[in-house]
Amino acid sequence: MISRGSTGAEHADAVVIGAGHNGLVAANLLADAGWDVVVLEATGVPGGAVRSAEVTAPGYLSDLFSSFYPLGYVSPVLRGLDLDRHGLAWRHAPDVLAHLFPDDRAALLNLDPSVTAASLETFAPGDGDRWLAAYDQWRQVSGPLTELITTPFPPVRGGLRLLRRLRTGGALRLARRMVLPVRRFGAEMFDGAGGPALLAGSALHTDLSPEEAGSGLYGWLLVMLGQQVGWPVPVGGAQRITDALVARLTARGGRIHYAARVDRVLVARGRAMGVRTVGGELWRARRAVLADVPAPALYLDLVGASALPARLVADLERFRWDGSTVKVDWALSAPVPWTNRQLAGAGTVHLGADLDGLTSYAATLSRGELPRDPFLLVGQMSVADPSHSPPGTESLWAYTHLPFRRHWRAEEIAAHVERMEAVLEAAAPGFRSLVVGRHVAGPAELERDNPSLVGGALGGGTAAPYQQLFLRPVPGLGRADTPVDRLFLASASAHPGGGVHGAPGANAARAALARDRALTGAVYHRAIAAAQDAVYR
Structure with a gap:
């Protein structure tokens, strides 16, 4: 159990x-292994970007940051925690996703593949069959691919499962597919505009443009998961994921201290010994310190450049954040009055651009400019889970990307919110x-409420292949x-990156346990240290 030493720490x-x-x-997995665990949270509440509250009007629940969780739903990490025993349940909207074109x-x-196929068939004869064929191909790889992207690097077991299933030729073709830009990916898969739009709009959940390498992978992953398991939401809001994790941890003896902002990782003889909080309180770690903070904050602020290899510090100068974000929540007195009523049953709506428009939008962002007609990702939360608002109403949100900046003027954000509402009013x-x-x-409010969302960046760093x-x-080992x-x-900021799937936390816990093993921990440490010495020195 947690104790106070003779030094007062x-x-x-x-x-x-x-x-x-x-x-x-991470804390849950270490507690499962019998460790005494304390979590120090800088803010007054747990959850980071997985939280809910009434912020628009009484009786209207908003998910403050993230909302729909296909990766969380299929994640072996979260599934292994049996969070349903702590109150987590899921719901689906009638339609998973709708992408609205400028011509309406x-x-x-839709969770029914035949319904999705019928929709895509209206854009080009044969695209329905092409969708069904693509989905059959996905089902062959979905299990090992999910394992591959949620386990430590190198993903040996998942990679071997894929290789056995696809053999060499199939694995090489999958590797090619994983680096395709989403524009090229969609053009190779479909004749019409519908399928490519679903892919490209989903790819733009990241900070990648339709022309960037690797964007096809993200679009393909999200739409195929949508076809397979939907984009579900927790009943009662995103907060229920956090509540379940907290309940599970405390049931195992773990503790969380709030308003405990860490300002230094204590290092002696090259080893993390504990941490110090802003108030001067010391926390000694007998076995490990794990940091759920962005990489630049951990290395440069909490550890300090003097305790790190010079090459790592130099590499951090080239660390790239993903884009800034502005998110708006609305309480509506009635459902959204879409001109195209097909959108009424969709949990998520992509709004404001066709494929060429998405390219123009992304190019504007890359130039550091604000798009005049922003592309919106819209969530109809009461459609997905009616408990978000009173009967006959809607709890709605939309977010859009901005160029990354640490500081934005209030009038810039206000003007962009007006543009967002104009896009919604037009549709x-x-x-x-x-x-x-x-x-x-806006970016300032997102970072204020969750300090890890630096400049309103949601992903802990760009999703581009070079990071x-x-x-x-x-550049390093790809490990925790x-x-x-x-x-x-x-x-x-660690592999495999953003999204609510728990893999970075699980990978860190596994690494801590491996380092601490009585018989093999020293060997593990020597191997990791030798590899890092080769990379950073």
Whole structure:
């Protein structure tokens, strides 16, 4: 159990910095192994970007950051925690996703493959059959691919399962598919515009443009998961994921301290010994420190450049954040009055652009400019889970990307919110007249409420291939281990990156357990240290 040593410092087996979902996953797995675990959270509440509250009007629940969770639903990490025993349940909207074109046509993704196929068939003869064939191909690889992207690098077991299933030729073709830009990916798969729009709009959940390498992988992953398991939401809001993780942890003796902002990782003789909070309180870690914070914050702010290899510090100068974000929540007195009624049953709506429009939008962002006609990702939360608002109403949100900046003027954000509402009004005349409450979270507000969302960046760093796998967060091993012994990176800045799936936290916990094993821990440490010495020195 947690104890106070003779120096007055608190002692625990593991100190976890940050009570985001990755930190809570890591803490749970260590508690399962019998460790004494304390989590130190800088803010007053747990959850990081997985939280809900009434912020627009009484009786209207909003998911403050993230909402739909296909990766969380299929994640072996979260499934292995049996969070349903702690109150987590899931719901699905009637339609998974609708992409609205400027001419008011819509491409629909539905849990029934035949419904999706019928929608895509309206854009080009044969595209329905092409969709069904693509989905059959996905089902062959979905299991090992999910394992591959949620386990530590190198993903040996998942990679071998894929190789056995696909053989060499199939594996090579899958590798090619994984680096395709989504524009090329869609053009190779479909003749019409519907399928490519579903793929490209989903790819733009990341910070990648339709022309960037690797964007096809993200689009393909999200739409195929949508076809297979939907984009489900927790009943009662995103907060229920956090509540379940917290309940599970505390039931196993773990503790969370709030308003406990860590300002230093204590390092002696190359080993993490514990942490210090802003108030001067010391927490000694007998076995490990795990950090659910962005990589630059851990290395440069909490550890300090002087305790790190010079090459790692230099690499961090080239670390790239993903784009900034502005998110708006609305309380509506009635459902959204879409001109195209096909959108009424979709949990998520992509709004404001066809494929060429998405390319133009992304190019504007890459130039550091604000798009005049932003592409919106819209969530109809009451459609997905009626408990989000009173009967006959709607709890709606939309977010859009901005160029990455640490500082934005309030008038810039206000003007962009007006553009967002104009896009909604054009697709749903009368939308503005239904608004009974509104909450705007620009980059500053997102970072204030969750310090890990630096500049309103949601992904812990870009999703571009040059900052993935063994290049995440910088060129290295692609693992949670850091150059400081018994210090582990457990945030979205680590492989496999952003999304609510718990893999970075689980990977960090596994690494901490491997380092601490009585017979093999020293061997593990020597191997990791030798590999890092080759990379950083």
